[in-house]
Amino acid sequence: MTQDTPQSPLRAAHAPEVLPLGQDSLLVRFARAASFEATAACLAFQRAVETLALTGVRDVVPSLTSVSVQFDPSVLDRATLVAAITPVLSKAATDALLPAPTRRWHIPVAFGGDFGPQLSEFAEVSGLSEAQILKEAQETELRVLAIGFAPGQPYLGYLPEGWQVPRQRNLTPRVPAGAIATAVRQMVLFTNASTTGWRQIAETGFRPFVQDRAEPFLLRQGDALRLEQVSHDTYRDLKRNDAEGLGGAKCEVLT
Template sequence: MTDTTTQGTFPRIGRVGLDGLLVSFGDSLSEAGNRAALAFRAAVERATPEGVEETSTSLVSVFLRLDALHTDPEAVARAMQALLNSRDWYAEALPEGRRLWRIPTVYGTDLAPQLSEAAGEAGLSPEAAATEIAGTRVRVQTIGFAPGQPYLGELPAHWNIPRQQALTERVPVGALVLAIRQLVLFSVSTPTGWRHVGQTAFRLFRPEAEAPFVLRPGDEVIFDAVAREQYERLRESGPDGGATFEAIR
């Protein structure tokens, strides 16, 4: 199946393998494209179209996994095209049920040793960088790379700094890293090319819980600055590490 809209324009629908459709709202991250993807997925979930078994979002796309044995992909694509045509998804409100999280974060120190380097790339002092990041309310744009791991953004334009040319050998669970106007909060300990600017005691992936992924696409986060001593106490307080949330109304 080819794209159901004019080649090179968005939104458009394409096939992914034998059992998938991809509804794309752009070819690079944008506020409008991410908003459209979140809103469209929520609408699909509400509509529960026959033959769609699972949905997920990336930064600016929605993936639909189909029942390949009992569903005509072309029929589902036509239904999705009708839904696309029903409104301007780029102007849609974000879906309901989102939450605002406040996550205590240590900036810099030996816990997050690349704050100064990242700040220099952005043309700021480490103190100004920490203040700006802590004061910016960011949205979970997608979950990916590792279980429950969020990509959050966007930061102001001067944070459009590149990834490192070499990998950091390993950052710990709860590391807050930065590149290309985005933040990533690590759910696992892993190598990364993003600069480690903050550290939290928040455990994102909880396989023992009924909802193992704590953050959801569309949630918003403020990474509140705390002192090293407070972080050490919060680390002993449980998997939330002092994080709290409230419903976004």
């Protein structure tokens, strides 16, 4: 069973904003809160701007709710860029749905205990039972909504409404690489040890980024991802002698 979050185009109340960002960038914001619709609009806008192939545009970088358009001001001035991208803004905001994934990753995960030390705390603050958390975490087909903060680090979502839990008031000083932490209906799979305000409920040996690997970055924005629970002993076995950082993960190519 897969729990899918219904998608619908962004409404006029969420008209995109075009904001200056430093001397050489624009920020196009489609929403102030993350949702499938906002992320879909960001991806649609990214594709549309890249199709325009504007001379002077250096990069187009989407996030969950906004897109940074970076340009060379010696080649392209801000006013000309705004005029060029304006025609594609409304279409991206009103027509976009998150495209079907072309790949689905199956990721072995150890929940709770030493590998998910805040699982019980998350259950308490969310009102969900631990059994329900494990069930919904595995039944929900997650999508790679954005990659950032650290190299290759994915933000995954969106989870059911019961997972709409704010970040912690105080930071956890350190979660390890491979930690899976959750807040605001999303998960982060940490590629490096990190401080975080998200609650760690699981851990995986899958490393989306390994600098010395033949393919350093494994995940792409839009990929689907399924968590699959394994025992703590099986998890330890999967990590042992895993030089590639796959942790038993498998990639399914979708037609």
